[in-house]
Amino acid sequence: MPNMTTALAQLASDEELANAATRGELPAREELFHRHRGLAYRVAYRLLGNEADALDAVQDGFVKVLTHLAGFQGRSSFRTWLLRVVSNAALDLGRQRARREMVSLDGVGPNQRDEWEPVLLDDPGQGMHRQDLRRQLNAALAKLPPAMRQTFVLYAEADLSYREIAETLGISIGTVMSRLYYARQQLRSLVESWSKPV
């Protein structure tokens, strides 16, 4: 296969790109990053509740994936493989961050940095409401055990099916269903407070 140009890379499948990227072809690597960075970031953000950390997790995940592309055997799709690596990187980063903050930031919780997030929506009232909701959701997710949080985020944010999650995380589909059941139950109070009319 000849070297892939940027235009060709945009037309290639993930698996073709992965093969080309294994040979060190830069346009293929770049296209893989461009194609999947948004989803990887959304998953990392939900797991970490912080934009800067989510970007770091995406970087860590892509570095691991691009470094070990030769070991990608195509048993799962590139997307689910990437999501496993990125979500694991996010959980690792979260653990490191928690340790760091326990040592250095007395009294400042991991989600309090969101308080300085700018309002991006046209309607400031609606923007504040969403910002507040997002913060509450992040806080509720942070309380879930890591494995349960990872399962829920892959389901709700990455839109993976039960089976895809089972394959991605190497667990049984029954365990996926069980984790999701308990995650939903633990997030129930958040939904109920959100649904109440103001």
Place this chain on the structure above:
Amino acid sequence: MNPAHEPPWRPDPDVWSSYLSGKLTDRAMTQRIERWLEENPAALDEASLDRSLRDLCELTPAPPPSLHEWNVAWQKIQTRVPPTPWWQPVVWFAGLAACVAFFALFRSEPSLLEEKPKPAEAVANHPAPEEVFAVASPDEIQILRVEGSLFSLAVGELPLAGLLELLETHEFTVRSIEPDARDQMVPHVVSGTPMIWAKLVSEE
């Protein structure tokens, strides 16, 4: 199992997952699930909760990074990914050639593929290692409480010590269920669902 006690129908996990995510295109199956939900308030509640949580996630998307931030991230990734060594394509080619040669050899001499019996002594001294995906070792966890759910059934005396085994649907058959001696409660068992299983002392 007695057909009179045939458990009621419920969607299998793949279908249920597709239904919850709105990807189920089979109209007849969708209607069947909706009829099933009408008769199963717990499942209806879970479906409704799932929908609300998905809506909540959709309503509160992650603030997207700017193009500049993405560019910086990509630059950092490139500097951290080691370049592909010049000899890697040579290795791939050599590997491919070796595979072709290997298959050509064994095609012409199929007897080479026959497995030679291993000496019994060698097998006894070197049993095949079992690959265990350990989440936690038995002495690291103690199960104090197991809540029933739509998809699981806890069996055994609490507290449980040891690994929490989760059986797939094809790994067990419910033959009979005895009422609990203390409260005479009988679990409502649905066939075709996974179950949590605890080892009895006699199975240790």
